[in-house]
Amino acid sequence: MESVTKKESIQQNDAERWASIIGGGAMVLSGLRQGSLRGALMALAGGTAIYHGVAQQNSIQDALNQTLKVEKTVTINRPVEELYRFWHNFENLPTFMKHLQSVKVIDAKRSHWVAKAPLDNQVEWDADIIKEEENHLIAWASVEGADIDNSGFVRFQPAPAGRGTEVKVVIEYNMPGGTVGAAIAKLFGEEPEQQVGDDLRRFKQLMEAGEIATTEGQPSGRE
Amino acid sequence: MKAVCWHGATDVRVETVPDPTILNPRDAILKVTLTTICGSDLHIYDGYIPSMLPGDIIGHEFMGEVVEVGSEVKKLKKGDRVVVSSVIGCGQCAYCSRQKWSMCDNSNPKAGLQEKVFGFGSAAIFGYSHLFGGYAGSFAEYIRIPFADHGAIKVPDGIPDEKILPLSDAFPTGYMGAEFCNIQPGDTVAVWGCGPVGLFAMRSAYMLGAERVIAIDRFPERLRLAQEFGRAEVINYEEVDAGEALKEMTGGRGPDSCLDAVGLEAHGMGLEGFYDKAKQAVRLETDRPPVLRQMMVACRKGGTLSIMGVYGGFVDKMPMGAAFNKGLTFRMGQMFGQKYIPQLIERVANGEIDPSLVFSHHLPLDETKRGFELFKHKKENCTKVALKP
Numbered sequence: 001m002e003s004v005t006k007k008e009s010i011q012q013n014d015a016e017r018w019a020s021i022i023g024g025g026a027m028v029l030s031g032l033r034q035g036s037l038r039g040a041l042m043a044l045a046g047g048t049a050i051y052h053g054v055a056q057q058n059s060i061q062d063a064l065n066q067t068l069k070v071e072k073t074v075t076i077n078r079p080v081e082e083l084y085r086f087w088h089n090f091e092n093l094p095t096f097m098k099h100l101q102s103v104k105v106i107d108a109k110r111s112h113w114v115a116k117a118p119l120d121n122q123v124e125w126d127a128d129i130i131k132e133e134e135n136h137l138i139a140w141a142s143v144e145g146a147d148i149d150n151s152g153f154v155r156f157q158p159a160p161a162g163r164g165t166e167v168k169v170v171i172e173y174n175m176p177g178g179t180v181g182a183a184i185a186k187l188f189g190e191e192p193e194q195q196v197g198d199d200l201r202r203f204k205q206l207m208e209a210g211e212i213a214t215t216e217g218q219p220s221g222r223e
Numbered sequence: 224m225k226a227v228c229w230h231g232a233t234d235v236r237v238e239t240v241p242d243p244t245i246l247n248p249r250d251a252i253l254k255v256t257l258t259t260i261c262g263s264d265l266h267i268y269d270g271y272i273p274s275m276l277p278g279d280i281i282g283h284e285f286m287g288e289v290v291e292v293g294s295e296v297k298k299l300k301k302g303d304r305v306v307v308s309s310v311i312g313c314g315q316c317a318y319c320s321r322q323k324w325s326m327c328d329n330s331n332p333k334a335g336l337q338e339k340v341f342g343f344g345s346a347a348i349f350g351y352s353h354l355f356g357g358y359a360g361s362f363a364e365y366i367r368i369p370f371a372d373h374g375a376i377k378v379p380d381g382i383p384d385e386k387i388l389p390l391s392d393a394f395p396t397g398y399m400g401a402e403f404c405n406i407q408p409g410d411t412v413a414v415w416g417c418g419p420v421g422l423f424a425m426r427s428a429y430m431l432g433a434e435r436v437i438a439i440d441r442f443p444e445r446l447r448l449a450q451e452f453g454r455a456e457v458i459n460y461e462e463v464d465a466g467e468a469l470k471e472m473t474g475g476r477g478p479d480s481c482l483d484a485v486g487l488e489a490h491g492m493g494l495e496g497f498y499d500k501a502k503q504a505v506r507l508e509t510d511r512p513p514v515l516r517q518m519m520v521a522c523r524k525g526g527t528l529s530i531m532g533v534y535g536g537f538v539d540k541m542p543m544g545a546a547f548n549k550g551l552t553f554r555m556g557q558m559f560g561q562k563y564i565p566q567l568i569e570r571v572a573n574g575e576i577d578p579s580l581v582f583s584h585h586l587p588l589d590e591t592k593r594g595f596e597l598f599k600h601k602k603e604n605c606t607k608v609a610l611k612p
């Protein structure tokens with residue numbers, strides 16, 4: 001029981017930290033009391049009704065312990081503006097995010113995401129940009145009816161003394177329960193941190209070196 | 224094409240595999256004209272380098288002729304004769320742009336594996352295990368060169384392959400080792416290991432202003448080369464205590480810099496040697512560090528240790544008290560080939576040094592296995608083996 005309490009308080013602290021990155025405001029604080037990034041992001045979006053729905057859903061899901069949170073930062077030797085511009089076009093993301101099949105931008109706010117799932121399956125969702133600050137931050141959240149509820153943000157800030165740009169990504173997934181949930185969980189591998197880390201490494205390679213280093217398709221004595 | 228594939232400790236086979244193809248726009252394909260077994264290939268051959276997979280094409284010190292270039296290759300064209308840095312660098316990251324090529328952030332597609340062991344990923348190396356990217360190596364008729372504009376450096380006409388080949392790895396490694404010694408006027412540099420890297424380190428130490436070079440090994444043939452090629456005074460550590468001898472030879476001060484050109488398969492003497500062999504055999508330590516221990520004790524106070532011999536994992540029983548209380552500086556790392564190769568080509572072109580003198584054997588690629596055995600056991604006075612695909 002003690003460890004559960006500790007975990008909850010850590011989550012609460014993380015959420016506070018994330019929310020303070022994104023911005024302030026009474027709605028945020030209200031979202032924070034629920035202790036979830038999704039709540040905080042939705043609070044920011046300003047939809048009180050949606051927020052309550054999400055908060056309720058979260059409390060059930062937290063009990064089932066099916067929330068997955070990943071946080072990863074990388075420094076890229078390119079200017080903030082260039083990185084922000086590339087990321088802001090979500091259709092670019094599948095070039096370095098391996099589990100994404102496609103992202104289609106519908107309008108300034110909404111996009112449609114398709115991810116590869118095990119056994120040649122796909123999972124899909126619509127997401128809205130819920131906050132953007134030019135050359136600094138993009139936050140998004142999936143809308144109702146998503147196969148996987150997810151939300152997150154990417155933040156760009158200049159590194160000291162010309163060291164490029166620090167790119168921080170925070171993503172939270174709310175997994176559906178049961179066997180579907182287990183199948184979808186496989187999407188993110190056994191180590192989601194590793195997967196997001198690998199995605200960011202590929203983003204860095206693409207932005208710095210202009211291509212993603214690979215050895216796939218080279219000869220060996222294994223064929 | 225024909226290629227040498229690794230299948231396990233001391234099991235290398237010449238096999239027929241598919242030809243390499245352009246996989247990325249900055250790739251080039253090279254017809255390998257000459258390649259050579261490096262001391263660190265012995266660590267692979269003996270099974271000490273983790274994350275090798277059966278079927279991997281090995282080899283990382285090589286040169287050749289460009290036969291195909293990707294759409295984004297700017298400096299190279301078909302027909303160019305080039306020498307290639309064994310370490311792969313993207314040329315654009317924070318490290319490459321500061322000439323620290325072996326720390327490249329982007330060339331290693333499997334850097335995530337390395338992060339778990341080393342904290343951060345390093346550059347990829349051709350044919351050097353999956354921790355270092357898993358790129359196919361040079362013991363083959365053809366090889367794919369990623370980021371070719373940076374790693375493949377054009378060679379002037381009229382210099383034979385044998386004189387250029389060591390610039391791919393052994394010579395820049397030795398040169399960087401000497402540069403890491405921070406040589407001041409009057410300095411004595413002690414070099415452990417009289418293989419090719421040690422020999423090039425000796426000559427490089429003189430190029431960078433050393434007063435004296437003392438070489439340490441146990442094979443008479445290698446010590447002879449250290450005297451003739453490396454212009455060094457020599458110590459056979461099987462005959463005398465190397466630490467005491469160094470102290471006597473340097474007026475009781477000790478060498479100003481100590482350079483390790485041996486690495487993780489070093490041979491210790493007596494009980495210490497037995498201890499490391501036994502621990503390594505049962506995997507309680509990955510690397511045998513007797514050279515590091517000797518250097519830490521033998522070096523003068525405030526001196527510098529330059530470590531160019533390869534270490535892969537964990538070492539045991541290091542005399543940190545000696546290093547700390549004597550205020551030693553440690554410098555080490557995989558070499559920055561792209562930084563050094565152009566200036567070393569100049570030195571070869573103007574006749575300052577003939578790197579081909581380190582080769583004792585020339586064999587066809589089909590005899591790679593025999594080459595490994597000759598080089599490993601120093602049979603037939605073997606110092607370095609050039610392989611012709």
